[in-house]
Amino acid sequence: MKKSLPFIFRYPSFKTELIAVIFCFLLPASVFSQSDTTKKLKQVNVNTSLIPTIPAVGPSQTVSAHEFIHYSAFNVADAIRDLSGVTIKDYGGIGGLKTISIRGLGANHTAVLFDGIQMTDAENGQIDLGKLNLSDIEEITLYNGQPPNICQTAKAFASSSVLSIKTIKPALTAAKPYAIIAGIKTGSFGLFQPYLQWQQRLSKTWAFVINSYLIDANGRYSYPHNANGVLEAGTRTNTQISARQADGALYWVKDSASFNLHVSYYNSDRGLPGAVIDSIPPAYGQRIQNRDLFIQGGYEQKWAYGFHLLLNSKFSNSKLHYLDPHFINTTQVLDQHFVQREYYQSAALAYTILSNWEASLATDISVNSMDADMPNFPNPTRVSSLNALASNLSLGRLTLQGSLLYTKTFEKVKRRTAYPDKHLLSPTIMATLKPWNDQNLQLRAYYKSTFRNPTFNDLYYGFSPNKDLKPEYAQQYDIGFSYRKGVNGLIDFITINADAYFNHVADKIVFIPTLYNGSTQNFGKVDIKGLDIGIKTAVTRAAGYRLDIGANYSYQQALNVTGPVTDDNYLNQLPYIPKHTLALNAGINKGPIGVYYNLIAISSRYYNNNNKLADYMPPYSVSDGSVIYRTLVLTFPVIISAEVNNLFDKNYVVVQSYPMPGRSYRFSFQISI
């Protein structure tokens, strides 16, 4: 890598050869990744009150890179946990699994888009947001329903909500054609995380960004532990994590065309602490290793006569190695390897028919396969083709968006029986109305029907597939409004977003061990009635103070309506879904200093269907605090920050038997050159 440096500096306007150069030092990523890491904190102008924009069509909420510190966020899951409608399932600790449930729907109903391309896990359909580092992320947006832009991949239309992650794009000038950001984080859990980002402008049209980071932590923390009725302090062990990530992105922009190529390699080795089991010492020795590589590229062009083209491609190869050296059998070892591959191609073409009317067609084909060294594992391959027809129409104050998605899947297996072919139609209709000339009030409503297909785990985990298994359907109905107002006086602005929604889930996919080796079946219906409310405001004082306050409240009544009505569980709240979630965030900035406080309060939950006292999980509230100081060292901007998670050292549990950490600290130093 060091040899490559002067080479690139000397030939800043290189093109095709450069791609080869970049590849050459990116691919031996395990070497490269040893070195360092990156993180960018977007500069924020502390003197200007930027009024947040209101959602374009459906409800959406955005968290930008400069706000990550407001939430004392360490990963993507932390950064979005304040958003309305979000329930994070957190198994605790620095390497612990974190998945997201939006508006009472399971993790499989949310698509995570990384620069517009969906991240997939064909095995269990859930993306671990705890694994996603914030270092190269510019912005995260949660869209309920679908994003407003209709020139996008067909997969972006396919889920009940979309978590769109956008990486940092280079914004450099000929006068200063590079930017290097170097930083380090340390603190509790034995954390050591250096990071480095290098942005380089190569010519008027070409630029690249290279990121890398390393995380080493022992992850240990103490928690109260039940030892045969007596509470004593236990320590979470086997929690260590060693992760390295390197990614490089190459950008080309000319007039109304752009191209990007992104290569990412993630390598981690984690201990799995497992559930805390009464009266026995903590499990030890279980490990999980990930080796994830993906290469994705996109090309976008807009023509003056109304066409808009978007091409995306992706290849990914994800290896997972699970090792339990103390497995409870006589051989004492469970050692498993899983490999997933994806080939993905998407093409979308939009055409502006009239100035107020746009239509698009998107076609995606993805091939997902999985291998595992389990006896009789069928090594399934799923081919999915998605075709989405969409249109945006503006009629004065009314904006309409409609889309129709046709999904076709077929599956091949090397042994046993394959899941039958599926053809499904998923319609969406969204409307936005600005009732008055005042552009600040917007009313909206949408209906969206989606489904999630059974995952490879649902179908092939050690048993014959249930050929009658249907996809799990989710219908969403939403009505809401956004209001924003700039005020000169007491406050700078206020924005309010509120939505009421109803979701119905049918044919929930559930593992039922009926025959001797069990099967997956469609069992259960869920009705979710909810309310999402978000308020943001800011106050600036002549003395130079700026106060930002945000609050989000979510109400989720997620009821089991499987029936019959005589069933014990009929109309019971779903496990792990809190009825009330409140998130408060406040920050004060003055000059170079910012101080932030975040509070999340979750009402009681049950961890089982019966909603009985024994399954009760008490409400909790967790506070985080952070201080940030921006200065210059010589001429280089420096950011120093200190963060405290779980400020009041509360004992709480998100997932039964997985205690969460008490108070923890994180310190970071970052310099931009």
Add this chain to the structure above:
Amino acid sequence: MKQFKLHSFFITLASITVLVSCHKDKVAPAPDKPTAQRAGIYILNQGGAGHNNSTLTYYDYTTKSLVADQFTAANSSTLGDVGNDLGIYGSKMYVVVNNSAAIYVTNAKTAKQIKKITLNQPRSIVFNKNYAFITSYDGTVSVIDTATLTITKTIPVGADPEQMAIANGKLYVANSGGLLYPAPPTNTLSVIDLNTLTEIKKITVQVNPIALAADSYDNIYVLSLGDFNTVPAGMTVVNAKTDQIRSKPTVSLGYNVPIYAQGDYVYYPTTTDNITYQIAVYNTKTQTLASANFITDGTVITTPYSVSGDPLTGEIFIGDAKDYSSDGSVVAFDKTGKKEYSITAGIDPGKIVLVNK
């Protein structure tokens, strides 16, 4: 593999929500049965693996009251993770808690803890002549002196032993090998001489034996899960006099293979369509199927998870695990297979034991 699979599906189930249709189970008026001898019924509920929510339900015959967790009520502590077996011997009750590596010895009437014995991955318990025998996934049978409550001997058997049965002065142990994964499960019973407390031989049965029952004619009934590939679940009848295979009756077993012998019959669940279960009755005297379904009044047991009975009344109790993640129930049937009443149990009621006054 059983254990392995159980873990995975319980985790799956815990994370999802779901539910099988089931009835509102109320504690109905008690049966018109002799309560002169019986105090009530204990039900050991396994709970979800990793949830530390195993419970001991107690239904009192006299007061007709139901205590959801008698162990917690008596001890202000919890059983822990996956209570797998329960037995009463003399005045003491033994609760075998698999993942919490514990045998809780309690007063049988009150469930008040007397002693906790630590044993790695204990599974099942039987009693003989002042000794308790407990299988462990370590591949052993531990012998506990019921007077001193200490482990006096550890007998090596096959891989991942599950249930045991006693006949003709011998202890039969199901060596499942169900956790040898990815190697296939094993297919033997260990035969232990109860005088010398040593393994004297192994008998080959259908692969992956789990559940055992002994009748009054020195026969052992073995239910095996098969190898999850080519060999299906099945039953083997072993003659304890000769230690030879007597027969392999054709049965259509489901995932759950509880088996219970009472009088001249053994009872076990069968299924052909993976959805509805019957309780088959096998005549131990004639060695023929006596009835394809013991239940005669159309009562539906969604997921038969345990079978027990009362030899005094001829009643049969069937534990229903329903969707494996909600409260189960125990349904009492009279000897003609008609439902008498139903008791709400906890999650995965895996063992039903009567306690005397």
